[in-house]
Amino acid sequence: MEQRHVDVLIIGAGLSGISAACHLIRENAGRTYAVLERRTGIGGTWDLFRYPGIRSDSDMYTFGYRFRPWTGTKILADGTDIRRYVQETAEEYGVTEHIRFGRRAVRANWSSGEGRWTVETRDETTGETEVHTCAFLVNATGYYDYDHGHRPDFPGEERFGGTLVHPQQWPEGLDHRGKRVVVVGSGATAITLVPSMAEDAAHVTMLQRSPTYIMSLPRHDPLGVLLRKLGVPAGPVHRLGRSRNIALQRALYALCRTAPGVMRRVLLAGVRAQLGKSVDMRHFTPSYKPWDQRLCVVPGGDLFKALKSGRASVVTDHIDTFTENGIVLRSGEEIPADIVVTATGLRVQIAGGAELRVDGRPVTTRDHVVYKGVMLDGVPNLAVILGYTNASWTLKADLASEYIAKLLAHMDRRGFTHVTPVAGDADRAAESAMGDSLTSGYIARGDAVMPRQGTRAPWRIRNNYYSDRRALRRSPIDDPALRFGRTDAAAPREDRQDSAPVV
Template structure:
């Protein structure tokens, strides 16, 4: 049985960053990264569909401790996976990763102040048990094994090939074929221009439209800054300009939704001129910008494909799938050789791990999330979730740095466990802690942790506010809502004490509520 100070679940971007935070903040700490697959990269190693790429700037998506240095800010998945792999090797993190180790259970014992983590090795051929003081769950938010199941009438009657992007067949030949992509999200916007290069016909079939914003894949400003300033200064400037641009766009959309909607529709209308595809009804969403995440297309590749003559957009509902294609409710028949069901991901927080606290299983949907990082009533475990509207890693990095400050405080006061506790549950208005209105998030509303309407249980702030809070906030404010279990220091077990506004010393006197 292995014993560790930190057990990190997942070797994607968040897991690699978690490992870097641990070894930087706690040199000499014993840690392990458990990865269910056989490679580093998470999302960027798992998905194999054509055109896989980022949908935010890699300048802000990349690690602060090893900034993205490629020219393209919107990069293909293989390059991102290589960047993550190289970053892990650069920091020596790769030596701590154990592949083909799928975590199936995590069980907390208050008597031991330890987690017991159960692992299936190599597809269940062997089972392992590890002990750890802290568990940092960096397994993302979707189910790797099962996509979101959309109800598509008659899909089993189709005589061609049905593909979900989550499980793209390596040998799928779409050249010269008639392809229908069901969906209008980021995956569809990514797939269409790539498939259109060799397919006979590509039809995007959507129930409702989305916003698709053309952006430059490489920034002239980033290139100019890199070429004229020392690397460290250039990286800092480029990081913050990327962050600020994303935040300003988000703030503009939330503050002036009607104006933002008009501007985006005008941009899309201009891109569609001459394509024969009208902006209305195909690109006039019913929702305001950023109620769902904006789709982007690098260098306008999506719109260029729509001008190519072999692409079409159909906004309609499916009546049924037939042997030869799809019949819509308006009576239109769309012939197809291949149907791609780009209908979204199944949100799956904690990756289906069986979790218990002192033998009691807990339901995630019944727990409030403390600062979007820990779960109410669950000791010494962090749930690392990034931002969903801007670069994911900005949010996951804030979460990890917050955790490091809490653990430093624990060491200062001699605590062996920390747990979020809601003092006045009746006063909190419970809602899913991810508020986006994308279909797959709405489908998972009843399975996600809750957020409240008061701090520290409320919704995430913007990155600048959270970054300042985590970097410079008073520890007494940061630990609001946490309870600490103190070690006796004599090997006899633990005693429970609550701390309120510590001043860096080991003495405290009240709960941190």
């Protein structure tokens, strides 16, 4: 059984994992590292999802890394462009050569006696087992199940004579040209699929149980385009666009939470402006307040254009049963279909489904509170990178990765080998780390596995970039909530002669 040891082991080579590796290099943490990725390519989510029209649902100034400018002008980028961006970032920082592809983390155990994690992996191609050991473990797998999306069992679906597909398992070569397509769902995936498939399909119907708030954005950033034409370098354009969009995201979210009635009228007026006075607003008027669920955005109003053209339509109803030729609704209406896409959401899991243990005892993630949104109380030398639910994922992933690198450098300087966040009883709350302000289905389903957040700082999760920037980038590493220790007579980094370089 092959065994390898590094100082830092990163699980996942998506946006978060590549960020973590790059920050180790940027902060000159002086640690050896490796990245384990179960897929055969870099990109994580953006390597997995291959459905038509796949794109970001956040603007690329904030969805891209702070340390590497996004040079495109599209506000919402295509999946292939995002995957390329992550791959090029990994190559630029020399991370690619440290990735072991096709390795799925099965279980990880921390040994207090040895002061290290032992991670058992399985080669996805051969089925062989490998053992990796590390001093510090970074989980960068996100929070959903890569193998299975959320898909309800529909009555009569076994009778359906067409193709039934979930976006997470999109078949290569699926031909929808000239076909009648029904997309079940109303979230970001559905509103991306509908206009993309409508270009070639006979007709596309978006079948939703309830509407979602939808806002149209320009396809390209007007200011970015102008500055590029004026010859302004990519770096300053990126920094300006990023600062502006962080502020706009925060302001929009704050307005939706503090003045929901006003923002409801604003968002619905935007839909009417796109579709005209004849639109049936029943299909676009949610029963909940703005940002009780994630706000959906469409570039250049592509969804609305598809609806106005007649190539697509929206139906708000519940499925009664599938038939051989389509779907019968509770109202009695039947929608004919050759292809049904179940864009019904995600299944949540932590650590990519790997089993976590401390000294042989199972770690039940739901029983632990999160320190600064990055580490689990009572679990030594473990970071779990979770992005924002109300802003771009990468904003938080970058802050967390930068903090991890600084924490490791601090430990090296002081000669510490392990660190454990310790929460008191008064710090613990029943609320999920994802908060209780959002009511999305995947958040409710994930409550059983998501760690908790606390009642106060540093255990309280604000989902606020400005607060997190202070807590993770500007606050001192030393904190009464952290317990540092040594498993041997380790000397501070500057006094050691055998410190290993990043390889």
